[in-house]
Amino acid sequence: MVAIGVSGYPAAVLSSFSQRRTTSYGGIQKCSRILAISTEKIESSVSTEQIKRARSFEDQNNGMFDKKKKKEETEEVKVKLNLYSNPDKIPDMEEGKKSLNDYLEECKEFIRSNQSGPPRWFSPLDCSVSSPESPLLLFLPGIDGTGLGLIRHYHNLAKMFNIWCLHIPVKDRTPFPELVKLVERTIRSENYRSPKRPIYLVGESLGACLALTVAARNPEIDLVLILYNPATSFSKSVLQPLIPMLEIMPDQFPLNLTHLLSLATGSLTQTIGELIPQDLVSISSYLPVLADMLPRETLLWKLGLLKSGSASANSCLHAVKAQMLLLFSGRDQLLPSQEESKRFRKALPDCEIRMFEENGHFLFLEDKVDLVTIIKGASFYRRGKHLNYVSDYIPPTPNEFKRIYESVKWIITATDPVMLSTMEDGKVVRGLAGIPSNGPVLFVGYHMLMGIETISLVTQLLIERNIVVRGLTHPSIFVRIKDRRPGDPEPSDFDLLRVMGAVPVSAGNFYKLMSSKSHVLLYPGGAREALHRKGEEYKLFWPEQSEFVRMAAKFGAKIVPFGVVGEDDIAEIIIDYNDQIKIPWLREEIERTTERISKPRSNASGEVANQPMHMPWMLPKFPGRFYYYFGKPIETQGMKVELEDRDKSHQLYLHVKSEVERCIAYLKQKREKDPFRNLLSRLLYQAIHGSISASQIPTFDLSD
Template sequence: MATIPASCIFSADLSAIYRRDKTSSFGERRRNPVLKRVAVTTEQTSSNSGTAVTTSGRSFVQEKAQRSSEAEAETSLRRVNVEGDWEESRKSLKDYFDEAKDMIRSDGGPPRWFSPLECGAHSPDSPLLLYLPGIDGVGLGLIMQHQRVGQIFDVWCLHIPVKDRTSFTGLVKLVERTVRSENYRLPNRPIYLVGESLGACLALAVAAQNPDIDLVLILANPATSFSKSQLQPLIPLLQLTPDQVLLAFPYMLRLMQGDPLRMAVDILVKGLPLQHEAGEVSQDLVVMSSYHSVVADIMPKETLLWKLEMLKSASAYANSRLHAVKAQMLIISSGKDQLFPSQEEGERLRHALSKCQIRKFNDNGHFLFLEDDIDLVTIIKGTSFYRRGKYHDYVSDFIPPTPDEFRKIYESNRGICVATGPVMLSTLEDGKIVRGLAGIPSEGPVLFVGYHMLLGLELTPLVCQFMIERNILLRGIAHPLMFVRLRDGLLPDLATFDTHRIMGAVPVSGTNFYKLLSSKSHVLLYPGGMREALHRKGEEYKLLWPDHSEFVRMAARFGAKIIPFGAVGEDDIGQVVFDYDDLMKIPYFKAQIEALTGETIKLRTDANGEIQNQDIHLPGILPKLPGRFYYYFGKPIETEGRKQELRDREKCHELYIEVKSEVEKCIAYLKEKRETDPYRNLLARLTYQATHGPTNEVPTFQI
């Protein structure tokens, strides 16, 4: 009873997967220019004095090309495409080393901003993202993220030359000057500060001194825990080690990924053609050893010692000012960080800061953004941290899932789709029932209104099939507990619901409903909500809807097509044997239900009847050998041209009752027809697929 599965909160239980094995060619050298524009510093003092190096204005080598109009940009955000794969051209850790060598070859001067060439495709209203590097200072820490991040942000990266000796407070002033200048230029857009280790301390310091500026902080493995770091012993070691002995560099190189063996496999073996993988491991190690000199060039002994001393002061500086940080913040922490106790530190910061969320990656190392399985944009989308204005808008700020994102989500949920063998039926304009989703309108707005099965189990196959067969993204109206907590407690962590947000779920509200229909979306609505998904014994396939319409007038306002649908199959998956009424009779479970319900916003407090009971709980369910899920989408009900008519309360209620009646008819039709399905049983379906191939569609009853 301590937790409740995500699937019963309206949206599909889609587990987030960020890992992906990369297979780009290791031997092919990609040497694209890294600098597209460089901010010119106009104010400088001696680099040896530790005095601040600042900028006053910016001049760029080359301006970014303008995209199409904002209207076209917004239209493109609504378009969902499951073809293609952006990761084919994604850069690698090898590119980091190659381009770092280019940058430091003619290095010199003070710290400066640059914008990578591949970050030039963002829309005109994209917010500014300032990347603040870690201990390396090169500014290429997001190289594997540039292509994706550059599509939705105006990206500037901070480069700190190898021989520069600007103090931490000097760097704070430099970043602060840029932040204030850009905020003055575009006061209505947020400024993102993405910082790693040292850069995270820098971001915290700037945020503490500028509480009046709208900042969003994304901090990867912050160095605020330097007092507990394994780097501290390096300081006296470096002070005693001769310059020619480079003991620290192999150590730093090994830390570029969390697991040395995984590093060797991911960077070397996976980068080679398949025929070379088994026979050239020793050669791979020789190639890897060549990077020692690059690390030595990036951080020679005196620079590394300077950076370690700076980490120490930066950690103390940031920790002393945490109380003043008011910015929205996301902390990304690694489970295999060999430099800092990052997950422990992330939890400490989350409790110390008011607007802070945390995401944990248990299998990753310190240099998080240089690992193949990390996609910063997916993380930002899953946490609802992307916004163009002062507040996040779940409709206008939404970015549809990419082909790779959807593929990972589908693969993680393939089991339930195979186990339930979903059958989709839809109705054509002439009233003919067909298998598949041919009867679903391609253009919105379309409002799907249906029955919420036990725990919302129908959602995963439903959402996935719409994407696969029709390339249609269903935008679900979901319970607030997927988006916000009133306090910490027994409910699952918000990270549990990241993939729901990636797939377009929005918190239930009249405003969000209005915006979805106005943007011509395909909207998924369950009037029965949580009460229907957490129904009692004997309430299978019973519609638990409010007495009065909650959606008809809004649909008519935008001329939306209303598609009633039924879903059947929960009784072939499990049986409720211990329901809400039983749990409330036991003091322990009653207290847990009250605690769970008190952790989030309660809905329908002004409703009458049983629908008012929205208490959060997990019923006791006796599982069964999986049967089959059936979905039947009725003929679309047109509301175009009925706006005036449906302003009448009685007419509106009549249409509401009609929709409810159609949903009940859909359910009754499926319950009757499934009795004649020879493949209703899981074993029958598996046998069919074993003899006909796993990609062949399993037959069903005669329509």
């Protein structure tokens, strides 16, 4: 796993209107008078250095210059700067991240200053400092045409992309084919300048049709399409019948989109509430903006563009070869997006699809929808021709981690994990102080039933030690199953693992992680342990031959063996693999599922090779306490040559395995003396002592 040090924290230091003349740079035109919120990063290394100098001056004056003390104090500073240390207190809104009100204000400014002229690109002021090595992201707007649809996501997107947004002025009447040519010229020019980097096209409704048409016409260019609520279903939408209505309506009726849709719903309030959540913006502030954005003549023209764009995109859908992520809203009131998602699943089996059941048409203007998290979770961020799971990985932001932590907090609360680690002198302590800070570090341990122990392990290492653990994971969670059947897991079910750093297990990825000095989590027992059978709790199923020792020694990694026990493996297995293969239809399903997924150990043999993929039938047990014990780190520094000998390598492999078994045996014995092993006793303790964290509830005596 990569040990990520927090380099700083964002602070919004300026919020003002800045007057700018229209300029051109690299094909980008910056629109005048844009609301700019600039942010600064205060580097923790600078803050730490200042504190160190101040303490040094004080120590010298007092004659108490103590190197050991200074080292401990510096470590204290680093702990305090860990932004993940208290996920419950991380603010919901990131500093520097804009709100829906900002969107409305900037729309007013854009409409007032840029009503005429041709379509043009602009780069948001808060995104102008992106790294030149970052891929280019082109945002193609929907029916509004402002190009501000991603305004709430600039703050995080700017850390990953160079962002250009397409602005289509209110009075512009450029036909759809000319818009396609405009985007084409841009991607061809930028591809010529940076042929080794992908170009991202993010499109909403009309913009999605633009992106699909451009991708079909330029299959040789490396494009990544991220499309939400595409207007390919325009012929079935409530918008299509509005065209003839607008054409025959007398000029003295200055209706806009909201008024027309309210005729169908019978309620103006209901219509606006369905387009944009009412708790985010008042109706009175939204109506004038919409009226200016889509006056009657513009609305009629945009509806024609939607019709033309939909026909164009549908006609060339079969020719789209680009990597594609499609996002659909379950409560889209403008387009039948939910129905359209089913059509795309059949028409484009290779694309990734995510459904947002509770969201409306304007997906990225709503709360709790983060485009960056979606991209990370789908493994769609790359800087080169191919995705590099190590160098392209970006650790979760504090807000991302907070959302992830909240989704699994009930498991952590129910299992109340006790974390034990071993210091260099062999002393066992509560907490993770014995885990080496600097990588490469290889955690090797036992996989509990369904791998549930990884939740507390990964989150606690980030909270307590600011260490991002890169788990080597079964490749099946990264590969989309084309002939997906009812009951198969959704691809989005594994997004959390990918955001937290999961990597497909392979020799190549293991090598990259070790060479990047990461903290890596490896389960030699793999799926065989996680999907074990009746009576196999805490039994190791490791390959007969060593798989990781020589790679760890090549980079001088510290190997940390660990064990974990739970109650008692969390569930009672009712029907296991041995039972299921005796049932014909279940046996066929297991064989079919196993055949469809990747096989990480295709050349191996024995118990762990090509584990049949099945789901045990289980009954959950009453929640008990989880116990983790990390043994003393095993040094491999300087053993590269020695461990090239197969016998010595195998001896170390067996030693690591015996250490894992020892850790498990230790925990099974010690937990019998824990007075708070039962959930009820822990709840009673918390009730008596007030609101305390799980780590504050006592456990067995470590000195025994």
